[in-house]
Amino acid sequence: MGQFPAYRPRRLRESAVLRRMVSETRLSAAQLVLPLFVRSGRKVRRPIQAMPGVFQLSPDELVREAAGAHKAGVPAVLSFGIPDKKDDKASGAYDRKGVVQQAVRLLKKEIPGLLVITDVCLCEYMDHGHCGIVRQDKTGVRILNDPTLKLLARSAASHVEAGADIVAPSDMMDGRVRAIREQLDSLGFTGTPIMSYAAKFASAFYGPFREAAESTPRFGDRRSYQMDPANAMEALREVALDIQEGADIILVKPALAYLDIVHRVKQEFGYPTAAYAVSAEYSMVKAAAARGWIDERAVTLESLLAMRRAGADVLITYAAVDAAKWLNEGK
């Protein structure tokens, strides 16, 4: 490479036009996904304290929110359900008339151009709040892997039957992508992609989400199935497994504190990769911006750009609507 004074990197930073021309990373609203929380009822907009601007929505309000997002340029939503009743079989997760299934039907009818992704997990529907079936005995509490797979596959199938375009399993049970793929294929849904939360870490950054999804475990924690934040090589093995089982898009969660994982996953596998900027990533920006300590717009867009630079193609963020507006301004 060149050497000073013949080479002066500042030459190409002189004007905005030049900077844009040589910019290595592009951020576009086409990559954004907005997570939404749906609960039963009508005209319900229940604010989530720790996530200003985010609500639990009844299906009618969800459609309104999604329509606004779509109009702003957000192409996709990711829905989470909050059922009225929870039990130890997560019945609400695969109920044809469950909240997510209702919401998906309504979304596909009212906004056909919107890509609808559904989160597939059991924790919101389990009375104990864990992502799998629990066995409790004298030796303690265990989250059972293989019996959980059937329920996950059933849930995914019920979402796709309702019209979901993509299913996104987030439970971190071993073998769930295969179980879901086989179930979907057996029902003729061979064309429905799976976006797998392949590397989902047991992170403290999920704090505000637990309030949003009402899914805090009543006992124990999720470290027997979600990944240890210390492990990167293991994340690559998780991704390799999910790809072998039929995952189409690989998701890394959380985003900012795990950009090394995003980068390595993209480098190693070259698969479409998603980064999920989780609740605390959003709440921290909101809280600091409310105090005037940071520029919300600049910090949000820089964070999303960093996820892109690391290798993410799909950006899941609670700030999707604002980001889309900011990105499309002046276009």
Ligand SMILES: [Zn+2]
């Ligand atoms: Zn879960």
